[in-house]
Amino acid sequence: MVLAASSAESTTTAVVFWVLAIVSVGAALGMILSPRAVHCAVLLAVVMLSLAILYLTAGAPFLAAVQIIVYTGAVLMLFLFVLMIVGVSAVDSLRETIRGQRLWAGLAAIALLALLTLTVGHAAIGPAAPAGLRYGAGNVKGIAVLIFTRYFFPFEVTSALLITAALGAMVLAHRERLSPKPTQRELSRLRIAGEHPTPLPGPGTYARHNAVDFPALLPDGTPAALSVSPIISGRPGAREAVSEALREAAGALPASPAGSPGPVAPAGDGTGSNGQEEPPS
Amino acid sequence: MSPGHYVALAVILFVIGAVGVLIRRNALVIFMCIELMLNAVNLAFVAFARMHGQLDGQVVAFFVMVVAAAEVVVGLAILMAIFRARRSASVDDANLLKY
Numbered sequence: 001m002v003l004a005a006s007s008a009e010s011t012t013t014a015v016v017f018w019v020l021a022i023v024s025v026g027a028a029l030g031m032i033l034s035p036r037a038v039h040c041a042v043l044l045a046v047v048m049l050s051l052a053i054l055y056l057t058a059g060a061p062f063l064a065a066v067q068i069i070v071y072t073g074a075v076l077m078l079f080l081f082v083l084m085i086v087g088v089s090a091v092d093s094l095r096e097t098i099r100g101q102r103l104w105a106g107l108a109a110i111a112l113l114a115l116l117t118l119t120v121g122h123a124a125i126g127p128a129a130p131a132g133l134r135y136g137a138g139n140v141k142g143i144a145v146l147i148f149t150r151y152f153f154p155f156e157v158t159s160a161l162l163i164t165a166a167l168g169a170m171v172l173a174h175r176e177r178l179s180p181k182p183t184q185r186e187l188s189r190l191r192i193a194g195e196h197p198t199p200l201p202g203p204g205t206y207a208r209h210n211a212v213d214f215p216a217l218l219p220d221g222t223p224a225a226l227s228v229s230p231i232i233s234g235r236p237g238a239r240e241a242v243s244e245a246l247r248e249a250a251g252a253l254p255a256s257p258a259g260s261p262g263p264v265a266p267a268g269d270g271t272g273s274n275g276q277e278e279p280p281s
Numbered sequence: 282m283s284p285g286h287y288v289a290l291a292v293i294l295f296v297i298g299a300v301g302v303l304i305r306r307n308a309l310v311i312f313m314c315i316e317l318m319l320n321a322v323n324l325a326f327v328a329f330a331r332m333h334g335q336l337d338g339q340v341v342a343f344f345v346m347v348v349a350a351a352e353v354v355v356g357l358a359i360l361m362a363i364f365r366a367r368r369s370a371s372v373d374d375a376n377l378l379k380y
Contacts (some may be wrong), residue, residue, distance in 0.1 A: 017282045021290045027282070028294055028317055032301030035307050044313045047294070051320050058287060060339050063346075067323075070346050075316065075353050082357045083309060086370045097373055099308070101339045105303035110298055125285040129334025142336045143343070151340050154325045158347050165351035173360035176364065 013057050024050040038084075041079050048072045057223040059135030062143050287328030294321035306371045308360050312353070319349045 027046040034040055048071045055064040147155050182190075190198055201224050204210030206217040213232045215223035294317060301314030323342040330338025335377065367374050 014282055017286060021286075025297070028297040031317065032297060032305065032310075032314060037307055040310050040313050043376055044317065047317060048320060049325055054290075054324060055327055056286070057282070058284075058327050058331050060330070060342075062329060063323075063339055066343060066346055067320075070350055071316070071320070071355070075350060078353060078357055079309065079313065082361060084366050085361060086309065086328055105300055108303065109300040112299055113296045116296065117289075120285075120288050120292055125283070125288060126332055127283050128331050133332070139336075139339075145344075146336055146340045151344075154344060158344065159357055161348065161351050165354045166373070168357040170355045172355070172362050174335055268323075 016053065016057055020050040020054050024054075037083055038080075041083060044079075045072055045076050048076070060139065061136075064141045090164075200207060203227045203229075283337065284328040284332040287331075288325050291321045291325035291328065294318075294324070306365070306373055307374075308370050308372050311372065312356055312360070316353070319345060 024047045029044045031040045031043040031047070034043065048067060052067040052072070054066045055061070055067060058262070114225065151268055201216045203212045204214045207214050207223070213228060215225055216227035218224050296312045298316075298318035298321060301317065302311050305311050305314065323345055326338040326342040326345070328338075330336060330342075363375055364370050369375075
């Protein structure tokens with residue numbers, strides 16, 4: 001694909017360009033406006049993929065492949081991994097903490113846009129050079145020749161950069177263990193000494209549904225709040241499920257006899273059920 | 282499409298990324314906006330390479346990608362270290378050097 005090779009192909013290129021321009025600008029706007037970081041990452045993937053196709057239409061098939069492999073494949077996956085560690089549920093509050101920050105940011109953006117537009121408008125951006133072999137089948141070969149002749153030294157320095165970055169990431173992400181690792185004996189002792197020696201009850205047992213957000217029913221018909229993971233029960237919709245289960249239990253079963261244990265309070269960290277429980281503090 | 286169109290799109294994407302860096306609080310999202318700006322610059326490089334009929338711009342864009350990958354690796358590691366210490370990914374909370 002080359003620019004303006006023939007009229008039909010240039011029409012196709014124009015359609016592709018305008019569609020991808022609108023898609024990428026819309027996705028970029030959505031990225032800076034959406035409060036959830038995961039949505040931002042997905043929208044950034046949209047931008048990067050449309051840019052890859054734009055590289056194809058601009059005669060850079062090698063860069064298009066590298067864009068998809070390195071950016072969409074590696075960099076965005078790294079973002080998503082870190083997002084999983086830092087917390088997916090963390091919603092970035094869009095409330096401004098510095099007064100007037102939005103206003104000044106908008107003004108600065110308009111100034112930057114005006115500056116760049118004037119600069120680019122004044123620059124003599126000519127038409128595309130006649131399409132040669134180096135934008136089609138010979139693209140990879142041409143880039144390889146350039147990298148290994150004219151840009152050989154920067155290319156070698158790049159390897160040092162990559163090694164340094166890998167070492168830096170390892171040093172920064174390394175965490176010293178401050179307390180000795182608990183042995184299996186200590187873990188089992190903690191488990192027996194704790195409140196729940198057995199594994200935690202699974203969700204939905206003896207209830208009408210066995211969805212993960214639906215608490216299990218105890219023998220007296222009361223829902224066991226411990227059976228639902230605190231991560232799930234913390235979500236807005238899950239509370240309604242729990243209260244629905246309470247209502248169902250109250251309606252379907254006679255009132256529980258006095259003195260029976262009520263709903264079990266959720267543990268502080270109920271996710272680890274097999275011997276990983278924290279000791280009661 | 283002339284290279285000017287591509288450069289105009291690159292300018293718009295760059296400004297959007299700059300606005301994102303200015304208005305967002307989550308350090309991860311700020312990182313993503315920086316990536317967006319780097320991508321916009323790459324698009325401009327490719328467009329100029331197309332205009333001049335040389336492949337040098339594409340090689341520079343390739344190097345930008347390499348540097349961006351290295352930057353993301355180190356940046357995200359720093360972010361995780363900060364998150365471990367402060368339990369937050371917000372740039373407002375990393376203020377130990379402020380007072």
